Amino acid sequence: MEAGWYRRYMVPALVIRGTIFMKNLVRSLIVSLTPSLTEEVIIRGWIYRLRELSKTTFIILRDCSGEVQCVADSALIRSASLKLDEPVEIKGKVRADSRAKAGFEVDVLEISVLNQITQTLPFNASSDISDIGIETILNNRPLSLRNDAVGNIFRIQSAILHYFRQFLRERHFTEIITSKIVSSGTEGGTNLFEIKYFERSAYLAQSPQFYKEHGVAGLERVFETGHVYRAEPHKSSRHLTEYYSLDLELGFIESPEEVMQLERELLNFIFEQLNQNYSDVLKIYREKPLPQMLNAPVWEFEECLQRLNQHFGRTDLVDDLDPEAERQLCQLAELETGIAALFVIGFPLTARPFYTQPRGQQGASQSFDLLFEGIEITTGGQRLHQREELEKALINRGIDPITFTNHLQVFSMGMPPHGGLAIGLERLTARILHLDNVREATLYPRDRYRISP
Amino acid sequence: MEAGWYRRYMVPALVIRGTIFMKNLVRSLIVSLTPSLTEEVIIRGWIYRLRELSKTTFIILRDCSGEVQCVADSALIRSASLKLDEPVEIKGKVRADSRAKAGFEVDVLEISVLNQITQTLPFNASSDISDIGIETILNNRPLSLRNDAVGNIFRIQSAILHYFRQFLRERHFTEIITSKIVSSGTEGGTNLFEIKYFERSAYLAQSPQFYKEHGVAGLERVFETGHVYRAEPHKSSRHLTEYYSLDLELGFIESPEEVMQLERELLNFIFEQLNQNYSDVLKIYREKPLPQMLNAPVWEFEECLQRLNQHFGRTDLVDDLDPEAERQLCQLAELETGIAALFVIGFPLTARPFYTQPRGQQGASQSFDLLFEGIEITTGGQRLHQREELEKALINRGIDPITFTNHLQVFSMGMPPHGGLAIGLERLTARILHLDNVREATLYPRDRYRISP
Numbered sequence: 001m002e003a004g005w006y007r008r009y010m011v012p013a014l015v016i017r018g019t020i021f022m023k024n025l026v027r028s029l030i031v032s033l034t035p036s037l038t039e040e041v042i043i044r045g046w047i048y049r050l051r052e053l054s055k056t057t058f059i060i061l062r063d064c065s066g067e068v069q070c071v072a073d074s075a076l077i078r079s080a081s082l083k084l085d086e087p088v089e090i091k092g093k094v095r096a097d098s099r100a101k102a103g104f105e106v107d108v109l110e111i112s113v114l115n116q117i118t119q120t121l122p123f124n125a126s127s128d129i130s131d132i133g134i135e136t137i138l139n140n141r142p143l144s145l146r147n148d149a150v151g152n153i154f155r156i157q158s159a160i161l162h163y164f165r166q167f168l169r170e171r172h173f174t175e176i177i178t179s180k181i182v183s184s185g186t187e188g189g190t191n192l193f194e195i196k197y198f199e200r201s202a203y204l205a206q207s208p209q210f211y212k213e214h215g216v217a218g219l220e221r222v223f224e225t226g227h228v229y230r231a232e233p234h235k236s237s238r239h240l241t242e243y244y245s246l247d248l249e250l251g252f253i254e255s256p257e258e259v260m261q262l263e264r265e266l267l268n269f270i271f272e273q274l275n276q277n278y279s280d281v282l283k284i285y286r287e288k289p290l291p292q293m294l295n296a297p298v299w300e301f302e303e304c305l306q307r308l309n310q311h312f313g314r315t316d317l318v319d320d321l322d323p324e325a326e327r328q329l330c331q332l333a334e335l336e337t338g339i340a341a342l343f344v345i346g347f348p349l350t351a352r353p354f355y356t357q358p359r360g361q362q363g364a365s366q367s368f369d370l371l372f373e374g375i376e377i378t379t380g381g382q383r384l385h386q387r388e389e390l391e392k393a394l395i396n397r398g399i400d401p402i403t404f405t406n407h408l409q410v411f412s413m414g415m416p417p418h419g420g421l422a423i424g425l426e427r428l429t430a431r432i433l434h435l436d437n438v439r440e441a442t443l444y445p446r447d448r449y450r451i452s453p
Numbered sequence: 454m455e456a457g458w459y460r461r462y463m464v465p466a467l468v469i470r471g472t473i474f475m476k477n478l479v480r481s482l483i484v485s486l487t488p489s490l491t492e493e494v495i496i497r498g499w500i501y502r503l504r505e506l507s508k509t510t511f512i513i514l515r516d517c518s519g520e521v522q523c524v525a526d527s528a529l530i531r532s533a534s535l536k537l538d539e540p541v542e543i544k545g546k547v548r549a550d551s552r553a554k555a556g557f558e559v560d561v562l563e564i565s566v567l568n569q570i571t572q573t574l575p576f577n578a579s580s581d582i583s584d585i586g587i588e589t590i591l592n593n594r595p596l597s598l599r600n601d602a603v604g605n606i607f608r609i610q611s612a613i614l615h616y617f618r619q620f621l622r623e624r625h626f627t628e629i630i631t632s633k634i635v636s637s638g639t640e641g642g643t644n645l646f647e648i649k650y651f652e653r654s655a656y657l658a659q660s661p662q663f664y665k666e667h668g669v670a671g672l673e674r675v676f677e678t679g680h681v682y683r684a685e686p687h688k689s690s691r692h693l694t695e696y697y698s699l700d701l702e703l704g705f706i707e708s709p710e711e712v713m714q715l716e717r718e719l720l721n722f723i724f725e726q727l728n729q730n731y732s733d734v735l736k737i738y739r740e741k742p743l744p745q746m747l748n749a750p751v752w753e754f755e756e757c758l759q760r761l762n763q764h765f766g767r768t769d770l771v772d773d774l775d776p777e778a779e780r781q782l783c784q785l786a787e788l789e790t791g792i793a794a795l796f797v798i799g800f801p802l803t804a805r806p807f808y809t810q811p812r813g814q815q816g817a818s819q820s821f822d823l824l825f826e827g828i829e830i831t832t833g834g835q836r837l838h839q840r841e842e843l844e845k846a847l848i849n850r851g852i853d854p855i856t857f858t859n860h861l862q863v864f865s866m867g868m869p870p871h872g873g874l875a876i877g878l879e880r881l882t883a884r885i886l887h888l889d890n891v892r893e894a895t896l897y898p899r900d901r902y903r904i905s906p
Contacts, residue, residue, distance in 0.1 A: 027705065046867060064673035085867040087704070087869035118840065121867075142866065143867070144671065146670070146671045146672075146867070154627065157630075161628055165615070175614055177878075178896055179898075180680055180695065181682075181694070181899050181904055183905045193649065194649045214594060214598075215598070217595035217598070218594070218597070218598020219599075220517035221517045227630075233651065242633065244630050251517075252542075252567070406905065407906070410596075413572065413574055413593075413596050414596070415568055415595075416567050417540075443630060443664070444631055444632040451635065453860070
């Protein structure tokens with residue numbers, strides 16, 4: 001075992017009695033420390049705060065499990081010239097102290113710096129970074145994650161993912177993984193990124209739509225969490241060329257209302273869990289806890305246009321909503337129901353993909369959006385499940401069904417009626433935390449201009 | 454609500470008394486049926502088995518939650534000309550019957566076919582498909598999923614993913630999502646798929662290696678489950694151009710032994726859960742339950758070469774193992790320890806990526822593989838965490854550190870010592886279920902010749 005590296009950076013003044021550092025001692029996570037511990041402990045983490053008084057130095061040490069105040073003799077510490085954010089190892093003794101938040105502190109016996117900071121940091125883990133621009137944050141992503149203002153965004157995102165999957169597993173959904181390399185697009189071939197695939201061309205998948213429908217044909221209820229790609233050249237605060245899609249699809253439904261009800265329950269579960277387990281974090285980002293979603297209303301698209309006209313004098317919308325209309329509708333929903341969220345169903349069939357079910361005979365579709373606190377975070381609906389109808393829909397759009405033979409074949413092999421939805425994880429995270437830009441909720445955002453880091 | 458579609462396919466003989474089909478009745482999942490139910494029920498699913506006797510027809514109906522035997526009057530059923538694998542809706546009454554496996558059957562009152570099967574199926578959900586070739590399975594993936602012999606592979610895969618994440622969350626790991634579109638490779642630029650990214654070129658990520666190390670710099674312990682891409686032209690039973698990597702990385706370690714111990718505990722947890730919750734499935738694919746992994750041995754690379762020489766007369770291996778050697782070593786490990794698994798550590802530094810820690814002074818590295826039941830399923834190790842060492846390692850390989858400036862910068866901003874590993878999900882699934890080809894454990898495999906479906 002090559003264990004020499006950490007000794008090199010030990011603070012010499014603290015190497016006492018020639019002990020072999022670490023001997024017989026295993027690192028403890030901070031969360032596992034208790035005031036009753038009597039043995040020496042080894043803890044490792046970053047220096048989060050550092051306060052040097054003439055005699056005593058206070059170090060707040062943080063690891064992935066928590067933080068603890070450590071107390072050292074300033075004379076010894078000084079020679080180490082510790083810096084904020086340095087990763088260190090401390091050998092110490094727990095001492096009960098009723099004044100400390102945790103009920104104890106750690107007296108430092110030895111400290112070693114595990115890797116020196118050799119450059120001026122643009123900010124620290126403990127800095128107020130609310131004035132620091134998004135570009136600086138992105139260019140210093142690892143350091144920014146060490147700061148709670150950013151790190152907590154991704155802890156919440158990780159929790160959303162966890163609760164999303166947990167809810168669906170409990171409802172008999174099977175997680176699937178489908179290829180992101182496809183031979184053509186699901187919606188006709190625009191906005192596709194092309195890949196050089198050996199001697200030919202392939203494309204990055206815009207959506208797992210076809211695959212999740214195929215999943216339904218086999219497993220009835222499936223979900224996938226994964227990247228999707230859109231070669232959209234515009235740069236906006238809500239678009240990315242690569243985003244993470246929470247997809248689900250289920251068979252044997254009767255109507256898109258069942259899919260919307262599932263999403264109500266799904267989001268309600270996620271929100272309840274976040275309210276319960278992450279309330280300290282949520283309250284930093286938003287005034288109120290996350291809403292109860294079970295009563296989120298469903299408004300018809302035509303009805304939405306009428307309301308927008310009536311309340312905001314808008315007459316410019318035809319077959320889709322725009323960001324302003326999404327905000328306005330959420331405002332209206334909040335006034336009427338107390339929840340700034342609503343489902344909009346019945347978008348014009350022509351404005352939705354070919355596989356969408358019609359809703360009635362007037363050109364509306366069984367396709368819905370969920371608007372949440374001012375922005376669309378979901379698109380879903382009921383799909384056509386009969387091969388002849390899909391073929392007709394393709395022909396109506398001037399597409400030769402031959403192009404989709406492999407896909408269409410699945411529909412004559414026992415495909416049940418089905419529907420599903422897709423939630424943009426970055427948008428959902430951004431809305432939950434009231435972030436203005438989806439980039440703040442994306443570790444490494446990609447857009448027309450950015451492909452690194 | 455547009456609910457007309459299913460009426461069209463109702464079996465006319467069964468539409469009785471002009472009732473509005475489905476009125477006041479909600480579909481029940483099969484798992485929720487009990488012998489004590491007295492009300493009429495609606496169930497939906499696929500016809501899994503169909504046995505027509507002169508008076509009575511027996512239908513085994515399956516949904517995502519289970520299966521149940523349904524009993525119908527053959528005279529009524531005949532006009533419907535039901536087919537295996539058709540998705541149907543049944544209105545019926547539960548009748549307790551001690552001869553039935555579940556303790557009850559469902560008497561069919563009405564049945565409607567939800568989507569007719571209009572082509573000859575290459576096989577059925579209930580067929581024995583053990584003789585059907587992989588190409589037919591892949592070309593009929595949705596249908597094959599309806600057959601347990603294939604569907605269970607992906608149920609197990611979904612469970613592996615679930616237990617992987619659960620174990621790590623409980624150990625303070627945060628799930629991260631990192632970009633798969635990168636400006637260059639992590640390991641020098643070979644085997645990369647090129648993407649046309651607007652006016653320039655980008656590449657598909659070969660590994661989240663750099664990003665997960667960056668994650669450690671911020672969050673200490675991170676994991677990611679996601680696709681990685683290798684433009685490897687060879688077609689073998691163990692390689693794919695797109696596979697799903699279970700990645701983890703953790704900070705403040707002392708040695709790669711800690712990473713191996715974590716993997717022992719991780720796999721042991723996954724295997725225990727599978728043995729407990731999926732024993733019925735496992736025993737179809739493998740003779741013995743999954744092994745206890747806590748005692749999986751660690752052998753030095755040099756020691757492995759010696760053993761291979763001694764036991765198999767092999768003298769041809771120099772700086773890596775080959776598939777045959779992996780099988781041979783697992784055989785030896787099983788003889789010695791009872792477990793057909795071992796960690797091999799100390800691969801030659803020159804054969805491992807530039808960021809690998811040396812192990813001692815003789816050119817070995819802190820990089821390990823885990824061989825499990827005959828195949829390498831993990832690569833991991835301890836990484837260099839000091840910027841100067843990384844720069845030296847790059848220079849030694851003839852790479853100008855300038856190329857990696859953004860990455861290297863992270864190492865002078867408080868990067869702790871760290872290590873991690875990556876498990877190939879398809880290989881792990883294939884080994885657990887004793888499948889010969891990783892394609893059997895990949896819903897939509899990609900290789901040089903296959904990009905659809």
